[in-house]
Amino acid sequence: MSIGVVAIDHVQIAVPRKQEQQCVAFYRDLLGAAEIPKPNALITRGGAWFQLGNVQFHVGVDAESSPPSRRHICFLVEDFARARAWAEAYGMAVENGDEAEGLRRFFIRDPAGNRIEIGQR
Numbered sequence: 001m002s003i004g005v006v007a008i009d010h011v012q013i014a015v016p017r018k019q020e021q022q023c024v025a026f027y028r029d030l031l032g033a034a035e036i037p038k039p040n041a042l043i044t045r046g047g048a049w050f051q052l053g054n055v056q057f058h059v060g061v062d063a064e065s066s067p068p069s070r071r072h073i074c075f076l077v078e079d080f081a082r083a084r085a086w087a088e089a090y091g092m093a094v095e096n097g098d099e100a101e102g103l104r105r106f107f108i109r110d111p112a113g114n115r116i117e118i119g120q121r
Contacts (some may be wrong), residue, residue, distance in 0.1 A: 010049075010056035011073055015112040016065045017046065022111040024048045024059055030090060031075065033057060065112060072107065072115035080104050080120035087118070 015023040024047070027033045033050035046061035052075070077083040087094050087108050097105035097117065105119035 008055055010058055012058035012060050013073065013110075013114050014060045014062040014066060015047070015110070015114070017061050017063060019065075019112045020046055020059075020061050023114075026110050027057070027059060066114075068109075068113050068115070070115065072117050074103075074105070074117035074119050077118055077120050080118075083118050083120075 024035075027050055028035050028048070033052055036049050036051045036056070038047075038049050047059045050057045050059070057073070084094065084106055087106070092108045095107040097107055097119075099105070102121055103119040104121075105117050108116050108118065110116060
């Protein structure tokens with residue numbers, strides 16, 4: 001028996017307060033995620049919310065940085081070669097990924113060091 005999970009409503013990552021604006025701009029301006037309004041009761045916490053398809057992606061704010069790790073979120077793209085060229089054109093360090101379960105992929109990091117997988121099926 002399980003608790004009955006049927007879908008993912010949203011995913012949240014954390015960025016340090018001192019890099020909040022830089023990271024929000026990264027997701028909004030560079031990745032092109034659509035920023036959506038946060039509930040009034042949560043605005044004072046900082047960060048931003050984004051809508052990607054039918055899932056929300058939240059950028060929360062922590063006082064300090066987290067150490068680099070392998071945890072990540074995977075964003076699917078329509079054109080793998082174009083996405084990789086875009087990342088390289090912006091001077092991002094691109095970590096090659098192998099193909100896994102039919103997913104071509106590479107990894108980048110946001111300004112706070114959060115690992116991001118970019119993939120295409």
